[in-house]
Amino acid sequence: MLSKTAEYALRAVACMGGQPGEPASADRLAEQTKVPRRYLTRVLQDLAAAGLVRSRPGPGGGYELSRSTDELTILDVVNTVAPIERIRRCPLGLKSHHKLCPLHAELDKAYAATEAAFAGVTIKELVESTSEIIPLCESK
Template identity: 60%
Template sequence: MLSKTTEYALRAVTCLAGQAACGKTPSPADEVAGITQIPRRYLHRVMQNLAAAGLVESRCGTHGGYLLARPAEAITILNVVAAVEPMARICNCPLNLQSHTALCPLHAELDRAYAATEEAFAKVTIAALLSSANPIVPMCETP
């Protein structure tokens, strides 16, 4: 359902949030790429999309790198998804059939699923992922 680019964006934002929680900001691109296992060149493209959406910032220089532009509490999974590949809702017949003045049962059901996914993603912040009671910590190998 989610593309590799969206997965990478979610990893990158979660990584930056985790680094910020530890006081490690900004995070150098090589470090983010290593933690998230995103190819370095691809990371740059993902970060450009996230920066254009106002989710991350980049800083140049010796102590430069990437950091969140907003608190992790103010960034949802939906914000990240929308920044790289917004979910396309179905508003009219994809086949352009003239007689379909409303969505057919198939496309109506698919659109309901997209709506439910968007709603679920909008409810979960990146901070909530990091503070989850789950013993598995995002982006960290656990013993």
């Protein structure tokens, strides 16, 4: 259900969120998140264009979050790179379906539940998790 692009964006954002005030190069982020660098660069550009990430050029530069981790949700990141597409009308274009059929209504409920779940989790919660497994970002 979650695209590879969204997964990679979440890895990068969580990694940056776990290292506040410390800009990370694309190379370092790629290594720490296990994301191919070329792919990650495109994802970072999308995040920057949307204002979630900023790039600092020059020595000591790199990528960092533009917003605080407690203001940034999983849904913000996902909707920036691969929005969840809700089903608003019959995907088959059937004129007899003024409302969604039972199948598409149930699918849309699942999408709505996913949106709500993603909106309810901040990046801060991810990076401050007390789980024994450190999420998404492998540091050296």
